Amino acid sequence: MKTVIFDLDGTLADTSADLIAAANSCFRNLGYGDVLDPVGDAHTAFRGARAMLGLGFSKVRPGFTAAEVMEQYPILLEAYAEEIDTHTRLYDGAVEAVEGLRTSGYAVGICTNKPEDLADRLLMRLGVRDLFGSMIGAKTVGVSKPDPKPYVAAVEEAGGVLAQSFLVGDTETDRNTAKAAGVPCVLVTFGPDGDGVKKLEPEALLAHYNDLSRITKELIG
Structure with a gap:
C-alpha cells in the first residue's frame, strides 16, 4: 500500500504547552518556580524533554551538569504522563x-x-x-x-x-x-x-x- x-x-x-508544564513542575520542585515560558520556549519543547530541562537549567543554574538533567528526566516524564492532554x-x-x-x-x-x-x-x-x-x-x-x-x-x-x-x-x-x-x-x-x-x-x-x-x-x- x-x-x-x-x-x-x-x-x-x-503539545508544547503540556510539555513545558511538565518541565516547569520539575523546576518548581527544585525551588526555582516556573522557569520556562509556554509561548517563548515552545520551540524547545518540540526538541524533547532533555532539551527543555537543559534550557531551564541554563536560565537558573548555568553550571548545570548532564547528570542533573538526567536526574530530572524521569520525573518530567511522570509529570507529563499525568497531564498529557490538558492543553494539547x-x-x-x-x-x-x-x-x-x-x-x-x-x-x-x-x-x-x-x-x-x-x-x-x-x-x-x-x-x-x-x-x-x-x-x-x-x-x-x-x-x-x-x-x-x-x-x-x-x-x-x-x-x-x-x-x-x-x-x-x-x-x-x-x-x-x-x-x-x-x-x-x-x-x-x-x-x-x-x-x-x-x-x-x-x-x-x-x-x-x-x-x-x-x-x-x-x-x-
Missing part, C-alpha cells in the same frame, strides 16, 4: 486529512521520537489512536530519528511499501530521516519553525491539512 507516515509533536498536534490540541484539519487518506486507500502511521507509551496514551486521550496503522516511538526499534530504521518500521507495520511512502514532519530531524530513508519529506509551516522550514528544502510544504490530499497524489500518486 501507498503510505503516509506522520511525526506527532509539532506535526499532528501542538490536534492541528486544524489533521483528523479529516488522515481519515481522507484512509478512505482513499492509503496506509497511515506514526514515527515519533516521543516514548511509544506516551504517544499511545496521548492519541488515545485525543480519541484518534485507531486512525493509525503503526506507532513507532523513541527506541521502539532501538534507535530514534533521524536514523531511518524507525521510519522503515512505521511503514512496514502500517502495511506499506517504503518506495511508495513519505514522511510528514516539522523539523530538521524529520527532513534528515526522510533523506536517510530515501523518501520524500513534507514539512508543515504551522509547526514550531513556521516558514523557517523552507530552508530545509523538503519536497513539499504543508500550510494546512486541507492541502495534504493534493500533495499526497503529487508525491506518490
Whole structure:
C-alpha cells in the first residue's frame, strides 16, 4: 500500500504547552518556580524533554551538569504522563486529512521520537489512536530519528511499501530521516519553525491539512 507516515509533536498536534508544564513542575520542585515560558520556549519543547530541562537549567543554574538533567528526566516524564492532554490540541484539519487518506486507500502511521507509551496514551486521550496503522516511538526499534530504521518500521507495520511512502514532519530531524530513508519529506509551516522550514528544502510544504490530499497524489500518486 501507498503510505503516509506522520511525526506527532509539532506535526499532528501542538503539545508544547503540556510539555513545558511538565518541565516547569520539575523546576518548581527544585525551588526555582516556573522557569520556562509556554509561548517563548515552545520551540524547545518540540526538541524533547532533555532539551527543555537543559534550557531551564541554563536560565537558573548555568553550571548545570548532564547528570542533573538526567536526574530530572524521569520525573518530567511522570509529570507529563499525568497531564498529557490538558492543553494539547490536534492541528486544524489533521483528523479529516488522515481519515481522507484512509478512505482513499492509503496506509497511515506514526514515527515519533516521543516514548511509544506516551504517544499511545496521548492519541488515545485525543480519541484518534485507531486512525493509525503503526506507532513507532523513541527506541521502539532501538534507535530514534533521524536514523531511518524507525521510519522503515512505521511503514512496514502500517502495511506499506517504503518506495511508495513519505514522511510528514516539522523539523530538521524529520527532513534528515526522510533523506536517510530515501523518501520524500513534507514539512508543515504551522509547526514550531513556521516558514523557517523552507530552508530545509523538503519536497513539499504543508500550510494546512486541507492541502495534504493534493500533495499526497503529487508525491506518490
